[in-house]
Amino acid sequence: MSPDGRFGELSDAAAGSAPGSTPEPREGPLAGPPAENAIATRLIDGKSYARRLTDAVRADVTRLKNEHGLQPGLAVVLVGHNPASEVYVRSKIAHTEAAGMRSVSHLLPGSTTEAELLDLVGRLNADPAIHGILVQLPLPTGIDPMAVTDAIHPDKDVDGLGQVNVGRLTLGLRGLVPCTPLGCLMLLRAELGTLRGLHAVVVGKSNLVGRPMAQLLLHEDCTVTVAHLHTPDVGALAAQADILVVATGQKGLVRRDWIKPGATVIDVGITRVATAEGRTRLVGDVQFDEALGRAGRITPVPGGVGPMTIACLLRNTLRAARLSIGLPDDEPALRRAD
Numbered sequence: 001m002s003p004d005g006r007f008g009e010l011s012d013a014a015a016g017s018a019p020g021s022t023p024e025p026r027e028g029p030l031a032g033p034p035a036e037n038a039i040a041t042r043l044i045d046g047k048s049y050a051r052r053l054t055d056a057v058r059a060d061v062t063r064l065k066n067e068h069g070l071q072p073g074l075a076v077v078l079v080g081h082n083p084a085s086e087v088y089v090r091s092k093i094a095h096t097e098a099a100g101m102r103s104v105s106h107l108l109p110g111s112t113t114e115a116e117l118l119d120l121v122g123r124l125n126a127d128p129a130i131h132g133i134l135v136q137l138p139l140p141t142g143i144d145p146m147a148v149t150d151a152i153h154p155d156k157d158v159d160g161l162g163q164v165n166v167g168r169l170t171l172g173l174r175g176l177v178p179c180t181p182l183g184c185l186m187l188l189r190a191e192l193g194t195l196r197g198l199h200a201v202v203v204g205k206s207n208l209v210g211r212p213m214a215q216l217l218l219h220e221d222c223t224v225t226v227a228h229l230h231t232p233d234v235g236a237l238a239a240q241a242d243i244l245v246v247a248t249g250q251k252g253l254v255r256r257d258w259i260k261p262g263a264t265v266i267d268v269g270i271t272r273v274a275t276a277e278g279r280t281r282l283v284g285d286v287q288f289d290e291a292l293g294r295a296g297r298i299t300p301v302p303g304g305v306g307p308m309t310i311a312c313l314l315r316n317t318l319r320a321a322r323l324s325i326g327l328p329d330d331e332p333a334l335r336r337a338d
């Protein structure tokens with residue numbers, strides 16, 4: 001448990017001896033162009049943190065099965081054909097099953113109507129074997145994502161996107177917290193310890209990442225600036241950040257001069273690009289090579305935030321299952337806003 005009791009087990013995890021929990025700063029080819037007083041940028045190994053978190057979830061799932069006869073169940077709903085979404089959904093299903101949970105997937109045609117989708121959500125809400133429901137975004141045009149996320153019962157809303165959980169997060173009440181910002185926060189707390197008093201700049205104001213990220217950082221007593229693509233001179237603002245979280249989906253947006261020397265950079269963006277060899281690779285919102293030698297720490301893409309998103313989804317589903325039978329919540333409370 002951390003001194004202030006919030007997300008304590010995560011700090012403990014970071015203090016452990018997992019490979020990657022205290023990685024040596026990488027140098028040589030990864031250290032970027034040689035520069036005067038260059039900083040040895042430390043890579044934040046999200047994959048390793050995610051593995052540890054998933055291991056802990058798997059152990060708890062086993063205990064829940066043995067002691068209470070309950071297997072957590074996650075329903076993932078995907079509407080229409082979107083190659084990127086299909087990859088993520090497949091990965092979520094595989095990780096759910098690997099953690100010992102039941103995975104149910106509903107792959108619906110692109111012609112599905114909002115009414116049909118709401119009907120499915122209603123049936124999943126009523127299904128006692130389903131503890132978490134995730135409707136993959138984006139949804140096809142013609143379906144209102146707000147209507148769908150809001151139809152999910154708040155206790156099964158493992159994405160934390162419905163009105164009830166958004167309100168709880170804003171007020172600092174217990175609830176289900178969106179997986180990506182939760183994963184980012186876990187990495188930050190594990191890497192930096194307390195975040196109190198640090199200036200965090202969040203670039204991006206989406207309901208999925210930017211806004212909940214800003215709320216979480218406020219609960220950590222950061223000074224939080226939320227910037228977005230309409231912010232004038234966003235780079236100069238970003239350069240004031242001790243913690244820079246970028247979630248815009250604009251590949252390579254963040255250049256070297258956007259980064260305060262020594263800052264911690266969390267790159268949430270993930271874009272698939274074609275390589276010269278006719279293959280594809282994933283890149284983030286940060287010009288990674290420019291950040292090396294400048295940032296103090298950075299999450300790589302892939303292998304940074306993405307794996308933590310999935311691990312947090314598993315954790316949220318486990319929590320939802322435990323709460324469904326009245327077991328105590330092991331997630332420390334957020335500190336309430338004044």
Ligand SMILES: Nc1nc(=O)c2c([nH]1)NC[C@@H]1CN(c3ccc(C(=O)N[C@@H](CCC(=O)O)C(=O)O)cc3)C=[N+]21
Binds near residue numbers: 302
């Ligand atoms: N309702 C909803 N909830 C979501 O959480 C949600 C969503 N919709 N829509 C799309 C985004 C995207 N997302 C990712 C999850 C895992 C990786 C991930 O595991 N990435 C790996 C690489 C995966 C690969 O190789 O393609 C990595 O970064 O290392 C990425 C992206 C969740 N999202």
